[in-house]
Amino acid sequence: MANKINLTIDGINISVDEGATILEAARQLNIHIPTLCYHEDLCVAGNCRVCVVEQEKVKNLPASCATPAAEGMVIHTNSMKVRMARKHIVELLLSEHNADCTKCYKNGNCELQGLASQMLTGDHLFLDLVPGKKYTIDMFNTAIIKDDSRCIRCQRCVRTCEELQSVSALGVAYKGDKMKISTFHEHPLFEVVCTNCGQCVNRCPTGALIERNYIDQVWDAIYDSTKHVVVQTAPAVRVALGEALGMATGKIVTGKMVAALKRLGFSSVLDTDFTADLTIIEEGHELLTRLKRALVDKDPTVTLPMATSCSPGWIKFIEHTFPEFLPNLSTCKSPQQMFGALAKTYYAQKRKLDPKNVVSVSIMPCTAKKFEANRPEMRSSGYKDVDYVLTTRELGIMIKQAGLEFDELPDEKFDSFMGTSSGAAVIFGSTGGVMEAALRTAYEIVTGREVPFDGLNITPVRGTEGEVREATIKIEKVKPEWSFLEGVELKCAVANGLAHAKTVMQNVRDGKANYHFIEVMACPGGCLGGGGQPIPTNKEIRTKRKMAIYEEDMGMPIRKSHENPEIAEIYKEFLEKPLGHKSHELLHTHYTARKRY
Amino acid sequence: MTDCKSLIQELAEKYGRERSSLLPILQGVVSANHYVSDTCMTDIAKELDLSAAQVYGTATFYSFLDTEPRGEYVIRVCKTITCDMHGKKTIVQTLEDMLKIKVGETTPNKKFTLLETNCLGWCHEGPAMLINDTPYSGLTSEKVHDIISEYIQK
Numbered sequence: 001m002a003n004k005i006n007l008t009i010d011g012i013n014i015s016v017d018e019g020a021t022i023l024e025a026a027r028q029l030n031i032h033i034p035t036l037c038y039h040e041d042l043c044v045a046g047n048c049r050v051c052v053v054e055q056e057k058v059k060n061l062p063a064s065c066a067t068p069a070a071e072g073m074v075i076h077t078n079s080m081k082v083r084m085a086r087k088h089i090v091e092l093l094l095s096e097h098n099a100d101c102t103k104c105y106k107n108g109n110c111e112l113q114g115l116a117s118q119m120l121t122g123d124h125l126f127l128d129l130v131p132g133k134k135y136t137i138d139m140f141n142t143a144i145i146k147d148d149s150r151c152i153r154c155q156r157c158v159r160t161c162e163e164l165q166s167v168s169a170l171g172v173a174y175k176g177d178k179m180k181i182s183t184f185h186e187h188p189l190f191e192v193v194c195t196n197c198g199q200c201v202n203r204c205p206t207g208a209l210i211e212r213n214y215i216d217q218v219w220d221a222i223y224d225s226t227k228h229v230v231v232q233t234a235p236a237v238r239v240a241l242g243e244a245l246g247m248a249t250g251k252i253v254t255g256k257m258v259a260a261l262k263r264l265g266f267s268s269v270l271d272t273d274f275t276a277d278l279t280i281i282e283e284g285h286e287l288l289t290r291l292k293r294a295l296v297d298k299d300p301t302v303t304l305p306m307a308t309s310c311s312p313g314w315i316k317f318i319e320h321t322f323p324e325f326l327p328n329l330s331t332c333k334s335p336q337q338m339f340g341a342l343a344k345t346y347y348a349q350k351r352k353l354d355p356k357n358v359v360s361v362s363i364m365p366c367t368a369k370k371f372e373a374n375r376p377e378m379r380s381s382g383y384k385d386v387d388y389v390l391t392t393r394e395l396g397i398m399i400k401q402a403g404l405e406f407d408e409l410p411d412e413k414f415d416s417f418m419g420t421s422s423g424a425a426v427i428f429g430s431t432g433g434v435m436e437a438a439l440r441t442a443y444e445i446v447t448g449r450e451v452p453f454d455g456l457n458i459t460p461v462r463g464t465e466g467e468v469r470e471a472t473i474k475i476e477k478v479k480p481e482w483s484f485l486e487g488v489e490l491k492c493a494v495a496n497g498l499a500h501a502k503t504v505m506q507n508v509r510d511g512k513a514n515y516h517f518i519e520v521m522a523c524p525g526g527c528l529g530g531g532g533q534p535i536p537t538n539k540e541i542r543t544k545r546k547m548a549i550y551e552e553d554m555g556m557p558i559r560k561s562h563e564n565p566e567i568a569e570i571y572k573e574f575l576e577k578p579l580g581h582k583s584h585e586l587l588h589t590h591y592t593a594r595k596r597y
Numbered sequence: 598m599t600d601c602k603s604l605i606q607e608l609a610e611k612y613g614r615e616r617s618s619l620l621p622i623l624q625g626v627v628s629a630n631h632y633v634s635d636t637c638m639t640d641i642a643k644e645l646d647l648s649a650a651q652v653y654g655t656a657t658f659y660s661f662l663d664t665e666p667r668g669e670y671v672i673r674v675c676k677t678i679t680c681d682m683h684g685k686k687t688i689v690q691t692l693e694d695m696l697k698i699k700v701g702e703t704t705p706n707k708k709f710t711l712l713e714t715n716c717l718g719w720c721h722e723g724p725a726m727l728i729n730d731t732p733y734s735g736l737t738s739e740k741v742h743d744i745i746s747e748y749i750q751k
Contacts, residue, residue, distance in 0.1 A: 168648030
């Protein structure tokens with residue numbers, strides 16, 4: 001057991017574990033010390049000084065986030081000295097911050113603005129330095145906008161990019177008053193190794209890093225009577241959208257979300273989960289085909305392990321960092337892009353629409369999906385397969401703009417077709433979900449039996465944050481046509497967060513690990529912790545969303561992708577067979593090696 | 598100018614490939630090439646398995662790690678208040694007249710670069726300047742003339 005440290009905060013005695021900071025101790029007492037650069041997911045930086053407290057018998061004010069509690073400490077968190085210091089600190093930050101809040105996308109959802117209003121800043125003690133600075137605004141990217149004029153240099157983004165994602169597209173450059181958050185040589189984000197994962201956007205306390213929003217374009221499409229606007233919603237959106245609209249964390253709001261989208265005026269409200277099921281069929285067959293080629297045909301050109309390809313942040317990461325592993329990626333497009341390609345082909349045909357009048361919109365927990373939709377490969381329908389990608393946050397804004405009382409909305413059902421899905425598709429939103437969904441289907445294809453896990457819950461592959469999950473599934477008593485898989489132990493790995501993905505791929509490269517199938521999600525916790533999800537984010541919030549996702553899975557009448565009746569229908573009417581000619585044309589893609597430097 | 602790749606490999610052998618090796622490697626490159634070029638930074642990043650932005654961040658933090666091409670002799674005149682009061686302006690004027698360049702520029706023959714720098718710690722003998730690693734203090738126009746003439750001969 002850890003040693004206990006006794007200290008006094010605002011006259012209250014408390015005993016905390018050795019190593020706990022003053023900030024953590026205060027939180028245990030429900031004393032809220034304001035913070036800016038501090039973030040639970042990241043290492044302590046202690047550079048903004050907003051969290052200073054007064055310590056008796058010590059002259060200066062220590063930063064509570066960076067100071068460990070010590071025996072006998074007497075701390076005051078709300079003395080006159082502390083309050084004045086904090087106010088001056090925020091005012092100094094504001095003196096270099098472009099504070100035309102009404103023109104800022106984060107207006108109303110900005111931590112700096114929140115502190116300024118709480119502290120009643122505005123005494124004009126300090127000169128406004130903004131007009132004299134030459135700030136850069138990088139608006140060239142399709143996914144993320146970086147506006148240095150709003151940056152307070154807290155470096156949460158830099159720590160996020162390094163610690164969680166091991167990408168370090170952003171770094172700290174120059175020093176003193178010239179110090180800035182910069183890419184290599186201040187190149188625009190689209191020219192560097194940025195994966196567009198948006199984790200920095202999730203953690204930026206101001207409007208310095210934001211998603212590029214397409215709200216107006218989507219409204220224009222909705223108001224255009226010649227357009228048929230279809231919308232698809234990703235699995236992780238339904239467990240987080242409520243947070244953006246004032247509801248409790250981890251609430252499942254699928255029905256209300258569908259009702260809201262219908263009221264916003266979308267012609268048809270469909271589900272990315274449908275194409276998630278389709279992904280499982282295609283990717284499951286792809287995996288089995290690769291295994292057959294490796295085990296039976298002894299084909300030396302077959303690449304194993306096969307890695308999932310649903311996470312566009314992961315795709316861009318591997319294109320930059322491990323281009324030699326591009327053949328290992330499943331050729332399946334992500335569910336979003338499969339949906340887009342089908343919306344302007346199969347769906348348009350079935351509804352007798354001219355695909356040029358179909359506008360396809362997706363609601364994603366992700367900023368990288370915006371980049372993905374704009375990739376040149378993603379036009380296999382002959383049009384741009386997905387026209388606009390909105391994040392969960394953007395949908396939240398649209399619902400507010402439309403004046404909808406979200407929590408009062410009735411639960412409605414997705415339109416059909418391409419609106420039916422299984423529980424296997426829902427869990428795509430959590431780390432380990434694609435693996436579990438694929439195993440539920442692949443195991444059954446091969447053996448004719450359900451996976452041997454209680455309630456179909458393959459808990460060994462359910463990923464956890466901060467670690468790489470490994471599991472082995474033994475395949476036994478197979479059907480005759482799959483006899484080559486008899487007794488094979490299918491080795492799987494599940495990683496979330498690109499830092500862990502990097503470890504997995506390094507292990508594969510160095511021959512330290514021998515997997516058949518790897519699932520990678522670029523964001524911590526998988527899509528539920530995606531860069532497009534409501535702000536704030538932390539482990540507790542993500543855990544609640546994860547519980548909601550598995551609850552939604554358990555509540556679905558169909559739990560396995562191959563049992564989705566609309567999937568059977570689309571193969572009968574349109575695609576013919578998994579990995580067939582049409583699938584190859586519309587649902588599969590290729591990747592591009594990119595430079596890391 | 599030495600070939601960057603082999604130079605970096607040589608420096609990495611000497612100083613290691615840890616993150617903490619970055620600074621001595623950058624210093625090594627600057628002393629060999631007078632500055633760290635973009636390609637050099639990316640080569641270092643590759644060698645140490647860092648991101649290019651991280652190398653850029655360290656290189657731009659230190660003013661003595663030049664990221665722009667510099668001449669063979671980099672002259673840094675102290676710009677802080679004591680040297681300024683002791684007549685730094687005249688010193689800069691003399692240097693500009695002799696070298697026919699302004700502060701921040703490099704002579705066309707790539708021999709001299711003229712810069713200003715923060716305090717060199719020679720306040721008691723200002724004005725002061727640094728030519729590469731050699732400090733010169735108690736400067737007057739005449740003294741500067743002699744010093745620079747000598748360097749021109751080199």
